[in-house]
Amino acid sequence: DEAPERQDSGDGQPTTVQVETLTARLHEPGLMLQGQLEPWSSVMLSAQVPGRVESLAVSLGEQVQQGQKPLTIADEGRSAAVLRWQSQVRKLEADLVAARRLRANNLASESQILSLESELAAAEAELTGARQAISHLTPEAPFDGIINSISVDIGDLVQVGSPLFQLVRVDRLKATAQIPQQSVGNVAPGQSVRVDLLDGSRLSGVVTFVASAASPETRSFAVEIAVENPDRKRVAG
Template sequence: MAFILHKSIRIKAPLRLRSALLFLKGINPLWLALGLVLLLIIWLASGDVLRSADEAPDVTEEVVESPSRIEAELYEAEYYQPELGVQGRIEPWRQIQIIARVSGEVIDLPVAQGESVESGSVLLQLDAEERAARVAQLEADAELAAAELSGAEQLRRQDLASQIEYLRLVAERARVATELEAAEMALSYTRPEAPFSGIFDRRLIELGDYVQSGQELVHFTDISRLRIMAQIPQQEVARLNVGQPVEVQLLDDSVLRGELRHIATVADPETRSFFVEVEAENPDLRRIAGGTASLKIQLAEVFAHQLSPSLLSLDGDGRLVVRYVDEDERVREQEVRLLSAGRDSAWVEGLPEQVRLITQGAGFVELGQQVEVVMAEED
């Protein structure tokens, strides 16, 4: 019986193997490969899970963030005299156009064009022969009228002259005196004089010309001093005062010294700027009137800081600010007013007397953030 059982088992085993082989043969090789790969992935994953479960979890330590490191430099305020710079127009101190008061022929030109003359100098001569004769005639008439009136006064005291005759003589003397005064004035108009010391700048007539009353004759100017006109923005005019020193820089880089003489009380309605006038001496009588100049008006001294323009920035509202570190090592921001700026330095006001300005790292920290400060001197 045992023999029979053993034999049956030996017979059945090959049959199962053959069945399995037949089953595998019937499976598509592609699906078989995919199945094997899937089994391999499951085996590998189960191994990692088992290994991870066997290992003790790591103890996570709390990470403590250190403060950001920035560089700062100590700045101290000092007195600074700011300047307000504007462009101006140069004009002569005085300038007039002399016109003919009477008609006549030009018979003399005693002053050369461009010559300097003193006040009262005769600039030209018109023909005055008829007017001189008229003055002589009226002077004789005035003497006659005065004599007749004197005789009438003596007769009146003796009651030998009527009141009407006396009044007629009084009127006659007054008429002659008036005509004589007008004739003398007309005669003086034939010899136009310099109204002030200056330069016979331009002559518009020639010798022998016949001029009419009202015709322009010469231009006369005084450039011993100059006036420079400019327009000041309305936000700056409050910083100005009459008498402030002004440096007038000319196109050739030479400089004249002057002072502020006038500030308008009302702004120009179109530009909203204020007219100002500067007076400057011109001892060398330089020919610069009519040109332009750069004005530097010296303003009152202020307490300010000098710093690098790179430390300035704009906040969200467009205000000019700088960043600094307070006593608690926290980042702060302060609005400042720019007084002047150059390529290498800028002057600002609005900061404490002593302040630690952030020179490096300001863009990597937030306002109110606590930082580690390294002073520039320690580098």
């Protein structure tokens, strides 16, 4: 048999064939959740001693450092109380040393020694309390943050528990959301995530917590994500 005659393309030019190499990749489906952004840390500092606000060293929105003292409550005799109890402790210590020497020579009773030891312990406790009261006159910021609210003004009288100011940390945020039961197996601490904000911008985060038990009301699992916010964008809420 004769081979079939090859058909000519008509223009005498060779046909061009484009070859594309395809590489197989594993498809990783994404999980989209709606949640809420909160400050990484938030604390309302309250008065630990009663007194009158003597000075305010910060203003709303100001950045403060850990250990900084935003306000001062008036001393009102507390420093004098420390000096008084220091003097009493020194006196009782000297009396106790002398009584023990007398006791060694049977010139003092054991009950006298015990009585002085009891008085000294009570005086030392009073001194500790007086010193703590002094430290509470100038409450310290427990972490670096921003003054988000101030509840007092100079001259205000505060009681124990009265709110003074709120401090928030927003250079890192905490995103919270709920994961459906059928998807919780795909999420684990340490995973990187992307957080899309309402203004269209994006932040990066890392999963820090996935609940071990579902909520009995929603049958979903709580998740928390640490979100870095170096520009301190006002997005928490």
